Amino acid sequence: MEPLRKPLQGVWNIIRFNRHFYILAAVLVTGLLLASPYLKSPFSVLIVIFSCLVTLSTLVSLAISLYIYDLSGLYKLNWINVTVLPATTHPILVNINAGFDETSALLQLKYPGALLTVYDFYDPQRHTEVSIKRARRAYPAFNGTVRISTAAIPLPDNYADVVFLIFAAHEIRDKAGRDQFFGELNRVLKPGCKIVLLEHLRDVPNFMAYNLGFFHFMSRQSWLSTFANAGLNIARETKFTPFTTNFVLSKNGNTN
Template sequence: MEKIRKPFQGILNIIRFNWHFYVIAIVLIFSILFLTYFTNSTIKIILQIVSIIISITIFVSLSISYYVYDLSGFYKLEWIKNNDDNISIININAGFDETSELLKRKFVNSNFTALDFYNPNKHTEVSIKRARKIYPPYPNTKEIKTSKIDLESNSIDKVFVILSAHEIRNETERIVFFSELNRILKPKGQIVVIEHLRDISNFMAYNIGSFHFYSRASWLSTFKKSKLSVISEIKNTSFISTFTLEKNGNTL
């Protein structure tokens, strides 16, 4: 089978979509080092330490991102069980879809649909806009609203929400969204939610960037309020968690 993802694709995408952050960081580092030529020895040492800390932070973040998105095998999807055939599957993204083609190849005989809840008025991050310009949407992707998914109730066997649900920044909106997923899910269907968490591991990796994610407790609260039960929770890596949800499963 032809490989879909290229070597270094994950880390290169991060740099391409967020290049302004790295330009600012590099300018800041060189500015700090430049100032050391005009300060006394004590301040010079402090400035050098600050520049080193900034450099290490960037290096660690990019190294971990390279591990997660390129080396870990996450996008091979080997952790997804493919013991179902001829089932209805939807994959929901927030404007940037790296997984629909991979999922369709895994579930070849499925009735597969990609959905996109990207809203330019809400999702104003320049990184998403850059990603959408570079990567076209999966064929026949349908646009949806988080408050209303135009599908029949009890019609879907499996729902994937991979690294996208955290883009719904309002808690009430997230609950409404997952309640909609509950509505369209068949009685024995499953929802697979994959996210970085706001925890120690991700804080060490992404520093203040980890606050863009939500805590485990926050996700569990959202699922509970949406009348969904967590039947399993696994760590794909130390930095990514997968929750499998059902309408009437056993809670953790």
């Protein structure tokens, strides 16, 4: 059977889906370096230093992305602690993505007896990044994926054993909308069951990795506020890598 992920697929996807940024950086650095010999000092020196910093920042970002998405074992899903799954033969799993789904097939393979429902809250009116559009063209949706609004999850109360949100929830940029969405997650989650959230945070390690790109992520305090407003507790918080945080959430009153 062909492997679900190819070597270096993670960092290659970042390059090809965001190629406009890398092309712009290459053109900028090349143009500045070509112009620097014709400028007087100290401008020529400053241009060389600036060009080196842009190049270094780009290479560091790609190296860290390579580590996270290709070398850390992220997509082996071994970081998902077995204790989040109930002791049932056919657990009910819900996996929710923001338009680019790299995990549903892996979850189905990891938990073959589970009943897996997949939702996609991508909204072309709100999620206008060209990178997501390229990713959606490159990778078809998981079979049976249902498009939803973050305002309403089409599931009954107390339905799911585990809800997975892997690098998706930060795409809900509006805090009120994010709070409402997590309130919906609380509603559909069975008492005593779990939400598994994996995210980058707007923190020092991610600033060092992605420079100003870390503003695309939410701060830990912002997530804590959302969890509290939605009536959710943190049952466990761990670092999968220095750049990614795994929150395991439960309904208020359930911390196991």
